[in-house]
Amino acid sequence: MHLITIASGPYVNWIPSLIENRNNYCNKHGYTWQITSDVLPGVHAAFAKIGAILDAFKAGHEQVFWIDADAAITNFEFNIKGLAQAPFVVSRCRTHPICTGVFIAQDHPVIIDFLERMWAEREVHQRPPWEQGVIIRRWNEIAHHAIILEKRKLNSSSRDWQFGDFIYHAIGTRNPNRKWRQLRRWLQPRGISPASSSSQSSRAPC
Numbered sequence: 001m002h003l004i005t006i007a008s009g010p011y012v013n014w015i016p017s018l019i020e021n022r023n024n025y026c027n028k029h030g031y032t033w034q035i036t037s038d039v040l041p042g043v044h045a046a047f048a049k050i051g052a053i054l055d056a057f058k059a060g061h062e063q064v065f066w067i068d069a070d071a072a073i074t075n076f077e078f079n080i081k082g083l084a085q086a087p088f089v090v091s092r093c094r095t096h097p098i099c100t101g102v103f104i105a106q107d108h109p110v111i112i113d114f115l116e117r118m119w120a121e122r123e124v125h126q127r128p129p130w131e132q133g134v135i136i137r138r139w140n141e142i143a144h145h146a147i148i149l150e151k152r153k154l155n156s157s158s159r160d161w162q163f164g165d166f167i168y169h170a171i172g173t174r175n176p177n178r179k180w181r182q183l184r185r186w187l188q189p190r191g192i193s194p195a196s197s198s199s200q201s202s203r204a205p206c
């Protein structure tokens with residue numbers, strides 16, 4: 001399993017905390033990880049995940065665990081491998097059929113073909129909801145190779161996160177500073193990394 005997060009633009013301020021969060025988890029379970037800041041010009045970071053995942057497959061990784069930069073692992077004991085029971089594993093979302101902020105993708109011909117076609121069209125998918133919208137619209141192309149989990153199994157948020165859940169995903173705002181405050185407010189009192197310093201928070205642009 002290879003974990004990938006893209007932290008570009010305002011999210012570069014979060015990188016020290018993201019490294020701590022991802023590294024602690026992956027060390028525990030023997031997984032590899034990368035946090036990437038580089039995205040191609042004209043490609044939104046949300047869509048850039050598609051290219052980063054394809055690159056990881058080309059580099060020989062068989063299973064990729066994608067986590068957005070605005071999501072933190074909050075249960076280090078939970079082993080994501082137990083959920084990797086289909087080539088594509090994602091969770092439900094409160095407001096959409098799925099949320100592509102956290103998912104598992106496997107080096108499977110159907111998934112690679114699906115992602116490669118999306119990536120080839122990247123210039124036309126540079127508006128919200130970016131890659132999530134494309135995957136929802138074309139879901140029938142991968143449905144037979146995909147599992148949609150109940151939301152909190154993979155992707156809890158401020159509306160439903162409970163102690164013991166695997167992931168906290170700061171949703172409900174596109175403002176990075178607000179997302180960061182959301183993560184701090186929920187996780188710090190519970191002693192969960194990433195715990196930001198106030199300087200990091202103040203450096204994030206509004």
Ligand SMILES: [Mn+2]
Pocket residue numbers: 068069070071101169170
């Ligand atoms: Mn997100």
